[in-house]
Amino acid sequence: MIAIEGLCKTFGETPVLRGVDLRVARGQSLVVIGGSGTGKSVLLKCILGLVEPDAGRISIAGEPLGPRHREALFSRFGMLFQGAALFDSLPVWQNVAFRLLRGPGRLTRRAARQVAVEKLGRVGLGPEVADRFPAELSGGMQKRAGLARAIAADPEIIFFDEPTTGLDPIMAGVINTLIREIVSDMGATAITITHDMSSVRSIADRVAMLHDGVIRWEGPAAGIDRSGDPYVDQFIHGRAELLP
Amino acid sequence: MRAIAAVAAPVAALGRGVLGGLAATGRFAIFSAEALSHILRPPLYPREALAALFTIGWLSLPVVGLTAVFTGGALALQIYAGGARFNAEAVVPQIVAIGMVRELGPVLVGLMIAARVTSSIAAEIATMRVTEQIDALVTLATNPMKYLVAPRVLAGLVTVPLLTGLGDVIGVMGGWLVATQTLGFNSATYLANTVDFIEAHDVWSSLAKGAVFGGIAALSGCYFGMTSGRGAQGVGRATKAAVEAAAVMILAANFLLTGVFFSV
Numbered sequence: 001m002i003a004i005e006g007l008c009k010t011f012g013e014t015p016v017l018r019g020v021d022l023r024v025a026r027g028q029s030l031v032v033i034g035g036s037g038t039g040k041s042v043l044l045k046c047i048l049g050l051v052e053p054d055a056g057r058i059s060i061a062g063e064p065l066g067p068r069h070r071e072a073l074f075s076r077f078g079m080l081f082q083g084a085a086l087f088d089s090l091p092v093w094q095n096v097a098f099r100l101l102r103g104p105g106r107l108t109r110r111a112a113r114q115v116a117v118e119k120l121g122r123v124g125l126g127p128e129v130a131d132r133f134p135a136e137l138s139g140g141m142q143k144r145a146g147l148a149r150a151i152a153a154d155p156e157i158i159f160f161d162e163p164t165t166g167l168d169p170i171m172a173g174v175i176n177t178l179i180r181e182i183v184s185d186m187g188a189t190a191i192t193i194t195h196d197m198s199s200v201r202s203i204a205d206r207v208a209m210l211h212d213g214v215i216r217w218e219g220p221a222a223g224i225d226r227s228g229d230p231y232v233d234q235f236i237h238g239r240a241e242l243l244p
Numbered sequence: 245m246r247a248i249a250a251v252a253a254p255v256a257a258l259g260r261g262v263l264g265g266l267a268a269t270g271r272f273a274i275f276s277a278e279a280l281s282h283i284l285r286p287p288l289y290p291r292e293a294l295a296a297l298f299t300i301g302w303l304s305l306p307v308v309g310l311t312a313v314f315t316g317g318a319l320a321l322q323i324y325a326g327g328a329r330f331n332a333e334a335v336v337p338q339i340v341a342i343g344m345v346r347e348l349g350p351v352l353v354g355l356m357i358a359a360r361v362t363s364s365i366a367a368e369i370a371t372m373r374v375t376e377q378i379d380a381l382v383t384l385a386t387n388p389m390k391y392l393v394a395p396r397v398l399a400g401l402v403t404v405p406l407l408t409g410l411g412d413v414i415g416v417m418g419g420w421l422v423a424t425q426t427l428g429f430n431s432a433t434y435l436a437n438t439v440d441f442i443e444a445h446d447v448w449s450s451l452a453k454g455a456v457f458g459g460i461a462a463l464s465g466c467y468f469g470m471t472s473g474r475g476a477q478g479v480g481r482a483t484k485a486a487v488e489a490a491a492v493m494i495l496a497a498n499f500l501l502t503g504v505f506f507s508v
């Protein structure tokens with residue numbers, strides 16, 4: 001479904017991505033792990049064209065991704081940003097229903113609001129949150145509202161950038177289950193970035209580890225404990241020793 | 245060798261500065277053309293356009309009115325004092341009218357809009373840029389040029405000429421107020437002299453200047469906001485650059501337009 005080959009990106013003098021190869025099959029959930037600052041968020045933005053890659057090929061459903069195809073991609077796409085990126089001039093429900101209120105197949109305001117309240121419910125936010133503004137929510141609540149916005153229009157392809165950071169363990173469990181449901185029940189193709197091993201175990205079909213600008217290890221989620229890669233082991237167990 | 249390098253370094257720096265300025269001008273021009281093209285092509289976002297008309301037009305009324313009335317009043321005092329030196333005090337109504345309508349009305353309204361509107365557009369859009377809200381718009385299949393930029397530029401083009409017309413009238417009335425209250429002019433004569441002297445051409449040129457300045461103010465805010473650097477510092481720099489650029493472009497455009505409209 002999504003295929004990335006030889007993706008490179010350098011900011012100024014610092015190379016961040018140095019030839020990333022990655023594939024995600026339709027209806028599959030890929031989780032990307034890796035240390036802070038290794039370029040996971042940049043990887044997602046390169047796929048979306050929000051950051052212009054220096055080199056590399058990206059194709060979706062076999063078609064190389066140019067500006068024209070991106071438009072088609074975004075019409076069935078959802079993304080949760082690391083910082084939630086809610087529109088602070090709009091109340092929460094209009095954020096969640098943003099896509100439903102605009103474009104060719106738009107709903108009436110009443111219907112869109114209903115969908116928004118329902119989606120907010122799925123991420124554990126009550127209807128009283130709907131009319132508040134994003135600045136009036138806590139960080140974790142903003143994250144969940146951002147998640148509700150990402151899934152509001154039932155997208156086929158979804159990217160989640162650290163969906164559970166800033167959430168308590170119980171809420172993190174709820175969100176992990178929700179993401180798993182979206183992939184299993186709705187057949188969406190998902191790429192999730194996370195540092196949270198419980199997320200990895202509940203969300204992932206496959207896991208890829210980004211390290212030093214390349215995919216260092218990639219395999220099925222079940223095999224992550226027997227990867228044989230010292231960096232993956234270190235990440236799983238949170239050990240602090242320096243590796244060569 | 246070293247001497248050559250010492251001479252060459254500042255020249256090279258100057259060259260880089262000039263080239264950088266030209267490149268920035270080109271980027272701004274391309275951005276402007278794209279923004280204007282989006283105003284003409286559907287889909288439009290009526291809600292956003294109305295909100296922009298309201299904040300840019302309606303909410304600017306107080307500052308425009310105050311600027312104009314004080315300027316018109318001061319102008320009347322100056323012309324009276326200056327005119328007295330060669331017994332030409334009677335020209336106050338004509339010169340106030342010409343000065344306000346042809347130059348001070350559009351320029352001052354344009355500059356006040358640059359201060360009030362350009363800064364807020366730039367800060368708002370730059371904050372959206374650094375908090376990834378613009379990226380989020382793109383992933384929600386919404387073109388930021390259409391959703392954020394086009395409504396604001398449209399509002400600038402539509403409302404600033406109206407504000408300019410209003411500023412012209414209020415400025416003339418400021419002059420009238422001072423002239424009749426403190427300089428001993430007869431009210432009816434003052435107004436008759438003003439109306440007789442102003443030509444349609446003066447009014448049209450004033451409104452045309454207003455439209456151009458409104459477009460410049462909105463485009464500058466949008467451009468520097470969209471291209472903002474990272475973090476709070478990026479927002480601060482974008483806002484400062486937007487207001488500076490808008491003010492300079494408005495004054496330069498005023499010079500050119502005055503040349504176009506009034507050269508004989």
Ligand SMILES: Nc1ncnc2c1ncn2[C@@H]1O[C@H](COP(=O)(O)OP(=O)(O)OP(=O)(O)O)[C@@H](O)[C@H]1O
Binds near residue numbers: 011034041042043082
């Ligand atoms: N627009 C940019 N300009 C310059 N440098 C950037 C930019 N975006 C990202 N970087 C740099 O790229 C590197 C990777 O950033 P990225 O946000 O992808 O990290 P990450 O893997 O998502 O980390 P985290 O887990 O902390 O979110 C960082 O060193 C960052 O400083």
Ligand SMILES: [Mg+2]
Binds near residue numbers: 040041042082
């Ligand atoms: Mg990140």
